Amino acid sequence: MLRIRNLKCYYGRIMAVKGVSLSVKKSQIITLIGANGSGKSTLLEAICGLLPGWEGEITFEGIPLKGFDPPAVVKHGISLVPEGRLIFPPISVLDNLKLGAYTMYRKRQHAAVKQTLEKILELFPILGQRAKQAAGTLSGGEQQMLAIGRALMSHPKLLLLDEPSMGLAPLIVEKIFRTLETLREEGITILLVEQNAQAALQIADYGYVFETGTVVLQGRASELLADQEVKRAYLGKDYGEFYDDK
Amino acid sequence: MNNHQTRNRICYAVFSLLIILAGYTIENPYYIQVLTFIGINTLLALGLNMLMGYAGQISLGHAAFFGIGAYGTAILTVHYNLSPWLALPAAIAAAMIVAYIVGIPTLKLSGYYLGMGTLGFGMIVNILFREWSSVTGGASGFIGIPTLELGPVSFSSGRNYFFLVWGFVLTSFIICQRIIDSRIGRALRAIHDGEKAASAVGVDTRKLKLQVFVLSAAFSALAGFLYAHLVFFISPGTFSFIASIRMVTMVVIGGMASIWGSLLGASLLTLLPEWLHAFSEFEMVVYGLILMIVMIFLPRGLTRGLLDIYERANKKNDH
Numbered sequence: 001m002l003r004i005r006n007l008k009c010y011y012g013r014i015m016a017v018k019g020v021s022l023s024v025k026k027s028q029i030i031t032l033i034g035a036n037g038s039g040k041s042t043l044l045e046a047i048c049g050l051l052p053g054w055e056g057e058i059t060f061e062g063i064p065l066k067g068f069d070p071p072a073v074v075k076h077g078i079s080l081v082p083e084g085r086l087i088f089p090p091i092s093v094l095d096n097l098k099l100g101a102y103t104m105y106r107k108r109q110h111a112a113v114k115q116t117l118e119k120i121l122e123l124f125p126i127l128g129q130r131a132k133q134a135a136g137t138l139s140g141g142e143q144q145m146l147a148i149g150r151a152l153m154s155h156p157k158l159l160l161l162d163e164p165s166m167g168l169a170p171l172i173v174e175k176i177f178r179t180l181e182t183l184r185e186e187g188i189t190i191l192l193v194e195q196n197a198q199a200a201l202q203i204a205d206y207g208y209v210f211e212t213g214t215v216v217l218q219g220r221a222s223e224l225l226a227d228q229e230v231k232r233a234y235l236g237k238d239y240g241e242f243y244d245d246k
Numbered sequence: 247m248n249n250h251q252t253r254n255r256i257c258y259a260v261f262s263l264l265i266i267l268a269g270y271t272i273e274n275p276y277y278i279q280v281l282t283f284i285g286i287n288t289l290l291a292l293g294l295n296m297l298m299g300y301a302g303q304i305s306l307g308h309a310a311f312f313g314i315g316a317y318g319t320a321i322l323t324v325h326y327n328l329s330p331w332l333a334l335p336a337a338i339a340a341a342m343i344v345a346y347i348v349g350i351p352t353l354k355l356s357g358y359y360l361g362m363g364t365l366g367f368g369m370i371v372n373i374l375f376r377e378w379s380s381v382t383g384g385a386s387g388f389i390g391i392p393t394l395e396l397g398p399v400s401f402s403s404g405r406n407y408f409f410l411v412w413g414f415v416l417t418s419f420i421i422c423q424r425i426i427d428s429r430i431g432r433a434l435r436a437i438h439d440g441e442k443a444a445s446a447v448g449v450d451t452r453k454l455k456l457q458v459f460v461l462s463a464a465f466s467a468l469a470g471f472l473y474a475h476l477v478f479f480i481s482p483g484t485f486s487f488i489a490s491i492r493m494v495t496m497v498v499i500g501g502m503a504s505i506w507g508s509l510l511g512a513s514l515l516t517l518l519p520e521w522l523h524a525f526s527e528f529e530m531v532v533y534g535l536i537l538m539i540v541m542i543f544l545p546r547g548l549t550r551g552l553l554d555i556y557e558r559a560n561k562k563n564d565h
Contacts (some may be wrong), residue, residue, distance in 0.1 A: 082446050090435070099444075102429055
């Protein structure tokens with residue numbers, strides 16, 4: 001459903017993504033793994049329209065996304081859970097979620113929004129308990145759930161997640177990743193950017209390994225998990241392994 | 247949610263009652279005049295609060311829109327003999343168009359840079375008022391602005407003008423409250439917290455910032471119109487850089503992102519100079535000192551500060 005061909009992204013003169021091609025199939029979890037600065041987040045920003053001036057081709061369900069601004073991308077059914085969560089701290093949890101449905105309110109779909117809201121509160125009951133609290137008072141894990149909930153409010157067909165495990169305890173990471181699997185069962189396609197390669201590959205269907213702006217390796221997640229090269233380069237560096245004791 | 251709405255309705259009902267009560271019981275024309283000025287300043291603060299307090303975009307040039315409202319109606323009514331009631335929408339429209347044109351390039355800036363950009367704009371407009379003497383009367387000011395009349399009712403008397411101004415204030419409060427409680431209000435606060443995050447959830451930040459800038463210019467122009475027809479004489483000094491700073495001060499002192507804060511801030515900044523006449527030459531020193539003390543002890547403005555004190559007192563009573 002999402003197809004990227006020969007994508008090149010620049011920050012000024014520096015080329016951060018150097019000709020990446022990848023495709024995401026419907027109702028799958030695709031993961032992009034790789035070290036810091038390998039261009040994973042840049043790629044997500046390019047898809048969302050947050051990064052101006054990329055070259056190449058990005059098509060979503062056959063529609064080219066070139067020149068789209070972020071609101072237009074959201075309207076086409078792509079939602080981003082940004083790196084570092086970027087919730088709105090002084091605004092209440094409930095209003096944060098409602099903000100996610102910003103584009104739905106314009107179309108006067110109040111009833112649909114209410115229904116979605118109930119569904120998300122079912123998915124993350126803790127958010128319901130804290131609905132009136134300012135979002136900044138939530139714990140890291142709860143904030144991540146809020147960020148995912150907010151992204152789901154706009155009924156995305158494709159959910160992009162940028163390092164959802166960042167700074168969270170392994171137990172919480174597991175919980176969030178299990179939620180992603182639930183979402184996949186409901187038919188939402190997920191593009192997951194992660195440094196926690198071990199955890200990401202365990203739930204993903206297909207994976208791409210990034211290194212300094214290019215894809216160095218790709219394959220079924222189970223194969224990547226067993227791949228000697230990946231093990232040496234990424235899984236070995238992953239502290240998750242020590243904790244998981246696998 | 248409904249709770250919030252009923253509480254707001256009660257607030258506005260009490261507020262309207264207070265306005266009516268004040269209008270009919272206060273006999274002293276001086277008090278009526280001061281209250282009328284508070285109303286005009288409240289409109290200024292309210293408009294700027296929508297931009298600064300909610301959307302988080304600073305403007306150091308808002309006196310320009312205040313001036314465009316005042317000079318707009320003055321020029322149209324005196325030079326072109328237009329009825330003030332036709333000049334009102336024209337002056338507001340002029341301010342909105344200028345805001346739109348100026349807003350497109352300046353709102354791409356943020357933080358200090360936006361402050362500098364709007365500051366420059368305010369100064370240019372002020373120089374225009376001062377130097378374009380054939381139209382604006384130049385530095386010596388613009389005389390002979392007509393009184394407002396509506397059929398048999400003349401707004402020359404203090405009481406009628408008081409009701410006119412506060413009627414506008416009340417309507418503007420309700421309009422702003424409606425905006426804030428809507429999805430637009432949430433989006434504005436989202437822009438305040440993080441533009442990138444706001445656009446990631448689908449908020450068209452550029453368009454929305456421009457819209458709120460135009461809206462706040464409209465409120466300033468309305469205040470300018472009311473000011474011009476109240477004092478009949480305007481001069482460039484009223485719309486200088488200092489006036490812009492005063493507007494910002496009202497918002498910050500009263501409370502950012504609070505409709506009632508605009509009222510409190512405008513009241514304090516209008517009343518203080520009146521009270522402080524007693525200090526004669528030390529007036530400005532005491533004035534500055536009071537503002538400093540408010541900011542040190544109530545850094546989030548009067549509204550939030552007073553609410554905090556009230557909540558703390560309540561907690562103590564519970565124990």
